[in-house]
Amino acid sequence: MAHHKVFLRFLYRSAYLFLYVVLCGLLLVTPGDAIQRSVVNRQWYNIWIIASGYVVTTLVVAFVYIVRLYVNRTVLASIPKSWVPIDKGDVKEAIHKMIAAGLSRSAAIAYAARPRVDEEMMGDDAHDEFEDEARTRAKLEAWSEQALDRDEPIPMPPHRPVWGVIEHCGWASPNSPDLANLQYSNVISEMPNLIEAQALRLAPPDPTSQTDPPMLDPEAAELLQRLPSMSLREYIAHLASLGVAVMDETVTDFLTRYEAARFSTKPVCNAEFRELLHLFAEILRSIQPLDPAVLDNLGRNMGMASRNGGSGSGSGLAQLRRTYTSSQRSSADSARSRSSDGSGSVIRLADDGDGSDLPYILSLTDSTATRY
Numbered sequence: 001m002a003h004h005k006v007f008l009r010f011l012y013r014s015a016y017l018f019l020y021v022v023l024c025g026l027l028l029v030t031p032g033d034a035i036q037r038s039v040v041n042r043q044w045y046n047i048w049i050i051a052s053g054y055v056v057t058t059l060v061v062a063f064v065y066i067v068r069l070y071v072n073r074t075v076l077a078s079i080p081k082s083w084v085p086i087d088k089g090d091v092k093e094a095i096h097k098m099i100a101a102g103l104s105r106s107a108a109i110a111y112a113a114r115p116r117v118d119e120e121m122m123g124d125d126a127h128d129e130f131e132d133e134a135r136t137r138a139k140l141e142a143w144s145e146q147a148l149d150r151d152e153p154i155p156m157p158p159h160r161p162v163w164g165v166i167e168h169c170g171w172a173s174p175n176s177p178d179l180a181n182l183q184y185s186n187v188i189s190e191m192p193n194l195i196e197a198q199a200l201r202l203a204p205p206d207p208t209s210q211t212d213p214p215m216l217d218p219e220a221a222e223l224l225q226r227l228p229s230m231s232l233r234e235y236i237a238h239l240a241s242l243g244v245a246v247m248d249e250t251v252t253d254f255l256t257r258y259e260a261a262r263f264s265t266k267p268v269c270n271a272e273f274r275e276l277l278h279l280f281a282e283i284l285r286s287i288q289p290l291d292p293a294v295l296d297n298l299g300r301n302m303g304m305a306s307r308n309g310g311s312g313s314g315s316g317l318a319q320l321r322r323t324y325t326s327s328q329r330s331s332a333d334s335a336r337s338r339s340s341d342g343s344g345s346v347i348r349l350a351d352d353g354d355g356s357d358l359p360y361i362l363s364l365t366d367s368t369a370t371r372y
Contacts, residue, residue, distance in 0.1 A: 031050050031054065034046065034050055035047055035050060038050075086099045167269060167270055169266070169267040169268065169269040169270075170183065170184055170185065170267030170268065170269075171183055171184070171267075172184070172270065172273075173270075176270075178362075179270075179362070179364070180364060181364070182346065182362065182364060183346075184261070184267070184268050184273045185267070186345075186346045186347075187273075187277075187346060187347050187362070188258065188261050188262050188268070188273075188276070189262070190345050190346070190347050191232070191258060191280055191347075192226065192232045192235065193345075194284070194347065194348070194349055194360060195232070195235070195236070195239075195283065195284065195287070196224070196225065196226045196235070197349055198284050198287050198349060198359070199224045199239055199244055199245075199287055199290075200216065200221060200224050200225070201349065202244075202287060202288065202289040202290070203216045203217060203220040203221055203224055203289070203290055204216070204217050204220050204289060204290055204292050204295075205217060206218065217292075217295070219295055219298075220290050220292075220295060223242065223290070223294075223295070223298070224239070224242070224244070224290060226238075232255065232258060232259075233255050233259070236251060236255065236283075239287070242290060242294055243288065243290070243291055243294060244287055244288055244289075244290055245283070245286065245287055245288075246286060250279055250282050250283065250286070251283060251286075253279055254276070254279035254280060254282075254283055257272065257275065257276045257279065258276065258280075261273070261276060280360070281358055281359055281360065284349075284359035284360065285359055345363070346362060346363050346364070347360055347361070347362050347363070348360065348361050348363065349361070
């Protein structure tokens with residue numbers, strides 16, 4: 001098979017070579033004979049005329065050949081084009097109308113094939129919008145049927161998002177103006193620490209402290225600390241028993257939402273998280289300083305319990321004074337330190353220099369995630 005192809009290639013090239021030789025012979029015989037007779041007759045001007053004609057012809061052929069090579073290479077180099085030459089001026093007017101009508105029909109089909117948003121999911125406010133879209137679709141279908149025969153462009157209605165707001169529960173959108181790329185669980189896990197830090201921040205100072213600002217009253221600080229094993233509901237109930245917090249509907253709603261967001265297997269979504277932040281801010285604002293009278297009453301009750309011969313396991317106020325082991329105290333101090341200064345956390349308590357109306361500050365960082 002390979003030898004057969006080689007033979008056919010040799011035969012093909014030999015035939016063209018033979019034709020080239022015959023052509024060159026025919027082109028040279030006539031001027032050669034004229035030049036030979038001009039030399040015999042001493043007609044030298046004929047020789048110059050023949051030579052000049054052949055030189056000019058050769059130059060014209062070379063010029064045409066070079067121009068053709070340049071045009072071919074330029075056209076091939078421009079393929080593929082970065083744009084489709086279908087605008088006016090690129091093609092004939094009739095062809096342009098036909099192409100525009102075809103594109104309009106394709107756009108109409110694509111518009112009619114888009115998924116619809118369920119009207120019940122959008123609410124009552126979208127009822128009028130769905131009626132307008134239905135009328136637009138009816139006009140579009142009627143116009144499309146008429147335009148098939150006229151090759152006319154089909155006017156398209158304004159674009160409306162069909163999917164609504166695209167959201168991934170558990171994360172804020174990269175396009176969010178205030179919570180971009182925020183993972184909600186990081187904030188939710190820090191809420192108990194910030195409530196404890198707010199209660200400790202408002203603790204009464206030690207009257208014997210000589211520092212500026214003064215140190216916190218150790219008994220008040222110990223009383224306001226949260227055991228690592230204590231749930232947030234138990235801790236807020238403890239603060240309410242001290243008069244620092246109030247167990248009202250806001251706190252109850254917050255605790256219900258917090259426990260659902262913190263311990264549910266389903267990530268919290270944007271609307272639920274923002275409502276949780278709103279309730280969290282109200283709780284931080286509602287926390288009051290510990291009344292020193294509570295410490296005085298606690299001291300008197302503890303003294304009475306000790307005189308009666310027991311440490312008062314049945315006394316309610318005695319139970320408020322918690323005894324921490326060294327590991328529990330260091331764990332609580334570490335959590336409170338992270339919450340107060342914001343290190344290792346995405347949320348911290350607001351200071352006077354922050355200039356924020358909210359009692360907390362979110363520390364958002366730039367993300368390399370793709371923005372949509």
